[in-house]
Amino acid sequence: MKKLFNTVDNVVLDQVQGLIASRKDIKFNQHPMYIWHEESPNQVALVSGGASGHEPMHIGYVGKGMLTGAIPGEIFVRATPDQIYECANQVSHEQGVLFIVKNYIGDGMNFKLAVELLHSDGVKVGAILVDDDIAVSESLYTNGRRAVSGTVLVEKIVGAAAARGYSLEQCEELGRRVNNSCRSISVALSSCIVPAADQPSFELGKNEIEFGVGIHGEPGIERMEFTNANDLVDKMFVALKENTPYSRTLLCWDKEEGEWNDLESAINDFESDHEYIAIVNGLGNTQTSELYIAYKRLAENCEKENFKIVRNLVGEYCTALDMEGISITLLKADKEMIDLFDAPVNTAAMTW
Template sequence: MKALAMKKMINRVDDVVSDQLKGFAKANPDLIVSLDPFYISRQKPANPKVALISGGGSGHEPMHGGFVGLGMLDGACPGEVFTSPTPDQMYECAKQVESGEGILFLVKNYTGDVMNFETAVELLHGDGFKVQAALIDDDVAVKDSLYTAGRRGVAGTVLAEKILGTATEQGYSLDECSKLAKRITNHTRSIGISLAACTVPAAGIPGFTLADNEVEFGIGIHGEPGIKRMPFTDSDSMVTQMMKRLLDNTPYERDVRRWDNDKGEWLEENWTTSPLIQGDNVIVLVNSLGGTPLSELYCVYRKVAEIVEKNGLSIERNLIGAYCTSLDMQGVSITILNADDEMLSLWDKPVHTPALRWGC
């Protein structure tokens, strides 16, 4: 066995995900955990409902497996660390939880995720299932990168999973869920910064190096470069610059592929982000990228709330903690969802998952 150039609570590098899933299964015996192929799911529901499934590379825990349960996901497909899950994982997970009302995949906008989820959509459609995929592309930092065409999908996915998960529990149809997913995406924006890189187990060393006084502004959740490297001053200064990006109301237009079940083909739609205006109600997520303690997140939230209020917005709900991480990266992301009454009502409904619980 190759000696590790790092200290992590792992065994063999090749077993990181399987060991994690075995532990997850022991901790959550009410959920189904498959090791071949990898997926986490709820039991098939007694009453038919739309099945909501997401997934992506491991390393972002608790997203997505930690959000499987009442009021959120029916299933999650974890890939290897920072590697997209495969179509067979999505296919088998979908068959496990599908109950007759269709399947909705939530897909973060990364090239591998999009390609593999689209293949799963086509396979399931070929076998007679009603299926749809909704793209999440909330990262305002970059519009194209080595990993994406368009904006990346990041922590806004957590908010979408909660709201849409409740919608499926409330009996929304597949078409209604798909339209709601589009509205959530067009109303959500996120940005992150890194103070220190994460260490991917297979590499054994940090993914990049920052000087003691530097931050990566606009970092991706896999350690992808952001907008720029810049001097670190203090929390308030960093948050002010992050919020300036988030509150920019320049419309962002893009073409998104939508699956048409009747025609059995992908169609192009044009989406445009919704502006934030005075009087809007918002949900704010201040998220640790893995290595930032809760005490610092509250320092960030204090400044976020101050800026939001100065801009005439009202924070109706908030979420503060580690929900969409990047292994052990020291950094933080901020997400703002311009939430209408329907979204707020769905947000407030009960949720019972390993990582998010209220109202139960």
């Protein structure tokens, strides 16, 4: 395997230090490792993180109008409680800290512990759980749906809200609403190679694809024959459009009582004659030209069903190392979400 690494043990450290060298507004702590951006003390601090290998998520989204802090775990290894706790303490202000957590069992456990520690310190803290991946409802890695590229939209929209002075409770409510209106599906044409393993995470036949793959290489809905880009995007769109809305019970941190309580939360239905934000996302080793071919077909499907795409992102936003493949995300957006999506942002991976 020929990669631009120095040593396998220092892949994450080297890439984070490179990001810091390129962004003088971002600060870095090595032990435990996290990065942060100095925000106004009059706004809620947004913190996210998790396994590295999904760049630019999350470290690429630290900056004005998005995340205040991010915690990079090792490649495909969750962030540790001490990383999360120390990062949150670094950025916390009177307005509080809001965690954006991807729905994987390890991530949930470690962020949950950090929330409890922060509460005992008197820090005002909240949490949003993201679970936009419709491929599976249960897996070895999750209790419910997984989180993928919809996380980027939660971070962008809630980050803009925090910059406008939304309270912690308002940011939490908005984040849940964005998540509940968002669906994603991913497809792998080839596996990724974890540096420490130096071999593919799974094997696909010459003309096979994994439909509904997870961003760590977790299995999806089915392994199927690949025909062409249009057929594949059509199948992905149907899966997104026809996914049945459902209610689920999430753990929610009660800031007044200082304990975890059940929260009934409902996934919203997708409808025609409505506005949507779309992402066609590369998983790490897909040509930009192929992403635009996929977006062309997605736009045709949306037009046919009268799904009005009002904003879009085409590129790499949530990858899986060097996996060849794509994900498609659709957010059923209201005017507040669109307005916040349009708000200024200045990060390494997203700027306007």
